Amino acid sequence: MAITSTDKYVKVAIPVPMRQLFTYKLPAKLNVNAIKLGERVIVPFGSRQVVAIVLAVDDDTEYAAEKIKSILSRVKDNFSFSAELLNFLQRCADYYHHPIGDVFQQALPVLLRQIKQPDVELPQIWLTKESLTDEEHTATQKRAPKQGELLTLLKQHQGMTWSELLTLGFNKAQLNALEKKQLIYSESRPVEVFSWQDSALQQDNRLELSAEQAIIVATIKEMQKQFSCHLVDGITGSGKTEVYLQAMEEVLAANKQVLVLVPEIGLTPQTLARFEQRFNVPICLHHSGLNDKERLQTWLEAQRGSAAIVIGTRSAIFTPLHDLGLIIVDEEHDGSFKQQDSFRYNARDIAILRARQLNIPIVLGSATPSFETLQNALTGRYHYHQLKKRAGNASTAKISLIDVAQQQMEHGLSGTLKQAIKNTLERGEQALVFLNRRGYAPAINCQECHWIADCQRCNKPYTLHQGQGLLICHHCGSQKRIPPQCPSCGSVRIKSLGQGTEQLEERIGELFSDFSTVRIDRDSTRKKGELAKLLQQVSDKEHQLLIGTQMLAKGHHFPDVTLVAVLDVDGALFSYDFRAAEHMAQLLVQVSGRAGRASKPGKVMVQSNFPDHPLLQDLVNNGYQHFAKQALIERQQAMLPPFSFQALFRADANYPSYPEKFLRALTEHSFDGCQFAGPVPAAMEKKAGKFRYHLILQAKSRKQLHQAVFQLIHHSANNEWQSKVRWSVDIDPVDLSW
Known part of the structure; x- marks a missing residue:
């Protein structure tokens, strides 16, 4: 029974892993009549204070009024959620069965999640001086080409922000140099609603x-x-x-x-x-x-x-x-x-x-x-x-398969591919070599006792990053120095296994030493603005050979790239994940699309140990459309998404039996139109010291799935293993390896 009083109460979302709202009292001193839904307030929560979002205002409460804490203060700014965004975020929280406080936390900028409010300045925009002459512009272009490029851009687009210039590959030094020469200046952009001119x-x-x-x-x-x-x-x-x-x-x-x-x-x-x-x-x-x-x-x-x-x-x-x-x-x-x-x-x-x-x-x-x-x-x-047609005179690149079993290989490149790269470069065109594996090598081992440098927290080999002099685990991020000798037998015969983009760059640089090589992956583009800078250099033909991961595979327009070489696609052909073939096909088609985008014809060469595999043959000979429609027929026959709906329950703990028992208890419940798969160990069973298990719930309809997930979340509160594991639910999972 509700307890009525003269006080008002608010229900707020707090960024904690709990699927509920919290009730607080509204003191009269906070001008209770003016409080708005979507407003940010500061509330006590345990021993700390947090920023919360107001989602409801009530005149009464179901709890004893004397036990309810009061809001400490309202955040005095105009940055509140609109009714439209409130509704949208609440629906997102419901659909993904995620704690609503964390959903609102994700939607807020980091600086607005903090109790200490940031100083908000008007955005600064950069402009060229009104009296800029052609002589000054030309002189700048000659003495400092990059500053000249920046000056040209600002002349064309008066009023660009620093974040735009940074994204386009410019840096503060270039901006400051032009300002020092009094060729450009900054001013605050006025706060006014956009109006089309x-x-x-x-x-x-x-x-x-x-x-x-x-x-x-x-x-x-x-x-x-x-x-x-x-x-x-x-x-x-x-x-x-x-x-x-x-x-x-x-x-x-x-x-x-x-x-x-x-x-x-x-x-x-x-x-x-x-x-x-x-x-x-x-x-x-x-x-x-x-x-x-x-x-x-x-x-x-x-x-x-x-x-x-x-x-x-x-x-x-x-x-x-x-x-x-x-x-x-x-x-x-x-x-x-x-x-x-x-x-x-x-x-x-x-x-x-x-x-x-x-x-x-x-x-x-x-x-x-x-x-x-x-x-x-x-x-x-x-x-x-x-x-169905490329823009202008560009034609679709032809894909050919190279059987590496029939070729003599050097540094991961077949003889046929090396010759094709050489011919491309000698014509003054660019070649892109794609390898979706960063680092120097995926492992190192001892040639005497066959010891492999494994990450003890993940039971997976460390990746060798030669340039940094480090072994890095790509799963948990742990790092260690490269050992001078084997810790098992003391041998100094330690050798790298396999090949990553860093090693490929080194080897290709040796094979084609007359041409400039550039590597574009997460390691080479860590610095701010570095990616835009490298992409611009490629467009300016400063480099003839491009080596990279999937960062290069999509969307980029390289008019002089006429050859794309793909070194390794075989892993996806025999994966446990039913989506692996779809992802492989998408990646292969996307990276192939970097070739022949202008008037010059392009070609794509794919190295494989299994060139006769039906998936590769269908994709190469019939295209993605035919491949996708055939795969959809197979999915329908197997009743896999998109012809059914899935939720993935993940659980991890310090001991392998705990997550398995927690998920096993969930399978004791049954639901109409739903079936369980698992629990089974995750594809990577151990990560960052935790043992991980998966349980898939599949349903014939979206409604049945969500009803079952809601019930399972409710039952998990009474699960005896719940306090011993960390668990989560993923609606519509797309990658079962996580």
């Missing part, structure tokens, strides 16, 4: 659409004021970005905002560059390469309505846009859109949810759509658009 569209860079592209743009524009989900399934280089740009024009002209999601920070510089060339409007960025203050600035500008376009990676979906009119998800198939720890959301899926809630269109673009998206398009749930 006729001069905002730069017509010179607008391309003429093909018939296929024009139909897609017209369809999206026709449905501008209602929810519609559009899949743009276009082969690599077919002009999907131009479709996005022209679809955005009418949205921006109506003074509405556009949110563009890209899977990785690596795609942000080129996306920003294309958008800057087309639109002279405020563009804000949100990605991990920016610091907390810069990301807060994007959040605030989006909320105030001064940002016209927001470009970001997956967490940008939570940006509080003032008047959102269109969402674009580029490379929608990419696994990077799925958060793999804590709040395990899929940014693509909740972007569709947000578009539906706001009644606006959303565009999903990919050359290799995920099977879930493709099935929705084939059954008519999404509008299905195809782009």
Whole structure:
């Protein structure tokens, strides 16, 4: 029975791993009548104080009033969640069965999660001086080419922020040098709602659409004021970005905002560059390469309505846009859109949810759509658009398979491939060598006693990083120095096993010493702005040989790359994960798409020990579309997603029996239309000292799945092993190896 009093009570979300709201008393001194839903307040929680989000205000409570603590203070700023964003985040928490306080925590910028509030400054923009002469511009270009490039950019786009310049590959030294020469200056960008001007569209860079592209743009524009989900399934280089740009024009002209999601920070510089060339409007960025203050600035500008376009990676979906009119998800198939720890959301899926809630269109673009998206398009749930031809005179690169068993190998390269690379370089063209394994070598061992340097916390070999002089575990991050001799037998005959991109760069540099080689992976692009800098060098043809991981595989436009070599795809052909073949095909097609994107024809050479494997043969001879449709038939026969729905329960503990017993207890419950698989050890059973087990719950319908998950979470509270394990639930898992 509720206890009524003159006090008011609020229910708040607190960032703790508990699936509930917490009730607090509202003291009269805090102006209780003015408190708003979505507002941030400071509350006592145990022995500490935390920032909480107000989700409900009540006149009474079911608890004894004298036992309820009071709110300490309200956060005195204007940064609260709108009703639309509150509803969206609550629905996300419900769908993913995740603690609601943590969901709101993830949606807030880091600086707004803290009790001490940040000093919020107006965004600084950089401009060229009004009296800048052609002579000064030319002189700068001659003396300092990079400063000249920066000056040209600022001259074309008056009013660029530091985060934009950083993303495009410039640094503070270049900016400071131009300021010291009094060629540029900075000023605060005024806080005003974005308003479209006729001069905002730069017509010179607008391309003429093909018939296929024009139909897609017209369809999206026709449905501008209602929810519609559009899949743009276009082969690599077919002009999907131009479709996005022209679809955005009418949205921006109506003074509405556009949110563009890209899977990785690596795609942000080129996306920003294309958008800057087309639109002279405020563009804000949100990605991990920016610091907390810069990301807060994007959040605030989006909320105030001064940002016209927001470009970001997956967490940008939570940006509080003032008047959102269109969402674009580029490379929608990419696994990077799925958060793999804590709040395990899929940014693509909740972007569709947000578009539906706001009644606006959303565009999903990919050359290799995920099977879930493709099935929705084939059954008519999404509008299905195809782009079957490359833009301009570019032709699709031909894929050929090399049987490495029939070749003499040197440094992981077959004789056929070495000759092809040599011919390409001698024609003055560029070659890309793809190996999805960073580091120097995946292991080291002793030639005498066969000892292998294993990470004791993961039972997996350390990866050798020769340049850093370290052995690094890519699973838990632990590091150690390279031992001078074997700790087991004392031998100094320690040798690396296998090959990573670092070693490949060294070996290829020796084989083709007359040409410049560049490596692009997570190790070589750690420094701020380094990725954009290296990509620009590739575009300027400073390097002829490109070596890299999947960072190079998608989205990048290298007009002079005519040969792509793929060194290792065999692992995915025999994987336990039913999605492995799908991911392999997507990666292979995406990296193949880097070849022959301009007028020069391109080719792709794939080395394999199993060139006759039916999956490879189908992909090479019939293309991704045929491969995907055949795989969907197999999925349907096996009743696997997207023809069923899954939730993955993960549990880990210091002892292997604990997580297994915890998950085993969950299988004692039965649900209509649902079945369990497991519990089984995870593909990598031990990680960071913890033993890990998986339990998959599969259901015929989404409703049955969520009802069962809800019941299992409830039952877990009474599970005798619950206090001995750390566990989580992952709705719609995409990678069973985590």
